[in-house]
Amino acid sequence: MKHRRVPPGTRDEAWALATLPFNLLCLTVVCVLAAHAPHMPVWYTAALFAIVLARWWQRRQEHRRVSAWLRIVLLIAVLAAVIAVYGTPFGREPGAAIVCGLLVVKLLESERLRDARMTVGFACFILMSALLFDQSLAFTVVVGLMLLPALATLRALEPGLPEDRWLPAFKTGTVLLAASLPAALLGFLLIPRLATPLWGAAGNGVARTGISDRMAPGDLHSLLTDNAVAMRIGFDGAPPPDSQRYFRGLVLWEFNGRAWLPGDAAKRPWPPAPVATRGPLVHYDVTLLASQQHWLFALDVPVAASEDAQMGPDRTLWSAKPVAQTLRYRVASATDYRLGPATLDPRLRAAALELPAGFDPSARALAERWRAAAGADDIAVVRDALELFHDDGFVYDLDAPPLGRNSIDDFLFDTKTGFCEHYASAFTFLMRAAGIPARVVVGYQGGYWNAFAHYLLIRQSDAHAWSEVWLKGRGWVRVDPTAAVSRVILASTGGAMGDVGGGGTSWWLPWRDRLDIVNRWWGQTVVGFDALKQSRLFTPFGIGHATAQMLGIALAIVVFLALGLGALLAALRPRDKPRDALAAAQQRLQRKLARFGVVRGATEGPQDFFARGTAALPDSALTLRALSTEYLVLRYAYAEPPPERIRAFVRNVRHFRPRRVVK
């Protein structure tokens, strides 16, 4: 038996925490730590888990708080560890790590009902903060389920539960969570969203994901192995063929010897470059997941876009605010076009030819040789470069060896191994060295066509880099040097690059498609439900723009109705009213006897009837007599017969098998 530190009968004992709620409280804390584990250092999470385990063990021995000194030491240790890891106690990750530590320290002193309730509340809050790191459907569902131990703890703090079993404590919370889901969803729809945050910037400090505005060979590596969804695109008509699925994001003009950057040319406040289109335009919706960046992506080359997306001078799209939420925008693009004016502005021409001095002499020499051989034919130079990649033993491989100071020379003449960045970088360098204006474009290429829901799924691993060269009379022309290489390599290795979702027909492909439909729905409908979408909530009812006030009134009505409905449901008497178990058992006994021809007469009392039955079935007489006596006692000797005796009678009637001697 456990040691009781608190003298029985005192007020303290009524407030003391029993074993079951404490165990559930530990489970709650463990769940919270698990929800935050993905972004905390492994050793930190492990240490917190260990402290919870130690506390659980300590309380098994005796019901006592951990000493205040130890708690203070742990508190300081938590702060020190967080500052050591993150350098600051402020911000999203350090803050979450600190509150997780505080929660564990709070568990160390939870010995009273009040402490336990506070800990549960605190745990709920920290659980919610885990969603600041990941809003995906799966994670939200997991975190939602983690509310169950919290509710079970609250339930276990109240009386009326068996001490030794865990499951009954979960019942109330599960039922309530499920039953109140409709009300929760209505509340979610109607709670007025803030158009601008009260404090801080939305998504402040959120880790940047996706394509960045700096491209150096090797930078994209982590992206190309990331299967996370970048965006989904629904086309009005048929999707463009795979060869045309280039989604431009950023145009990089400036090369500093190592990396490509947007440069000053990209920042000029010019109108979008003119574009002459041929053939029909492609209309489509893009659902871009939060990237925390300004740039948007469009099939090349965008002609018009919805108001969320602004068009830059290089016909790339960008958003005024960083994309902190799932963003949906509509674009019309041309796939057959001529981009750029008839003659290139001299300033742009200079920017598109500029190379840093003192880098990559061999590459420059090669380009000058090509130029000398081709004369004025730019296209011949382009073809020379592509043939180099195609024929000179270049390999597409994500595990590219590192490059030295002269990265282009190293790549072209030494390693000959790399992926899109290496090829785009080297190709653009060669073009510039040969006197052809060229620039690097980063974006996404390819994607996976979801045939069930008719949309194109673009993952981070579809990130790509290519070049655009200025050809006289044709404007900016897209050249994808990686395609020249990979075509060769892919033929021999059977698929090494890009289009992670595309190949193969494994059995679970349809399921993955369906799952992605759900994820898309989640991203568009739930995560992307912002103030703007909310204001259009009542459009079907003829209200074009719902104000916060209208939403508030609707919310109040919903709350009122939900409470009324709940009260009605709660007031319902149990449908299955407890029948008179005794009478039911007696009738069952009568039916059994009736099968043997002993039918109770309409005016026959039970005593006479049973006497007749006993006489008619001599083999069962003993049992039957006992049953009839018990029935009469239960029916007439008590005002309220003891339930266990009724249960025994019901059981005996069930097991009773009348027998007749067959002679």
Place this chain on the structure above:
Amino acid sequence: MDAAMHGERGNLVARIRSWFPALERGRSPEALPIRLDRRRIYIVPTRAGLGFAVLLATMLTGALNYQNNAALLLTCMLGAALASSMLLTWRELHDLTLRSLHADHGFCDARLPIHLAFADDGRARPGLHIALDAIQQPCPLRRGVGRASVTMPTDTRGWVPVPRMKLSSTLPFGLFRAWSWITPNQHVLVYPRILRDDRPRQRNNDPNERIAGSDEFASLRDYHAGDPIRHVAWKASARHDHLLVREFDSAAPGQPLRFDWNALSGVDRETRIARLTGWVCDAYAAAHPWILILEDRRPLGPASDAAHYHRCLTALAELP
């Protein structure tokens, strides 16, 4: 003017009472069975409930500020689940029907056990608490067993009305407290307070102390407050440093003891009753037959059984 205002105020109070019948019902006793219907159940958040409200408000503000819809959805779910626990709390009391009530035997100044029988509506009410005074007594009702026992404080003997009871529950999460007042028009019998001799009776066997010619007199014992003055054995007391009184009840074994109301004159009424009660209890405990003679009533007994014991105590309790 004043009278008119007073009348108006009286009307207003009456009207308010008619709006809230529970206010009225809480005061005037009502006949059993008493069913708790929706109009007489009150519910408010507990302190923990208010704490969680603040927590939910914080979570809501945070989720809205960071425009994090997943967090907002979680907050809505938690909020809806916790708010709807209010209905379960309310349901703990709703439709609860007190069918009957009876009290154990108990003496004044001690807590009197009362047994309550509720109608069985197939629902368990594990969180039920009943308070007859400041003390909340847990009275869990299991499914199919509508019985609960509480204790009530007593400070007068006789048939006393059952005090107003507060039935309450904080199930399932302790965030709301539902309560309802009931006052059954039932009376329970409280036996009188017991006034006992401090020391056990001692038989004085000193032959010199026997007073010849007094057949009834058997022994001497120490004087206690409430003993009639004329029973004091003055001569014997003079030989001791405290007063002694003559004891008349120590008849031969088998002879019943006589507890006579009229023999205890000179003390106030309640003290007499308390002393007689003490004697009856002692005699019953010793299984010695006794006769109880109350003022202008037929003597009870002699007997020593439980029925006689309760008859005597009831008679004492019911004395005006």
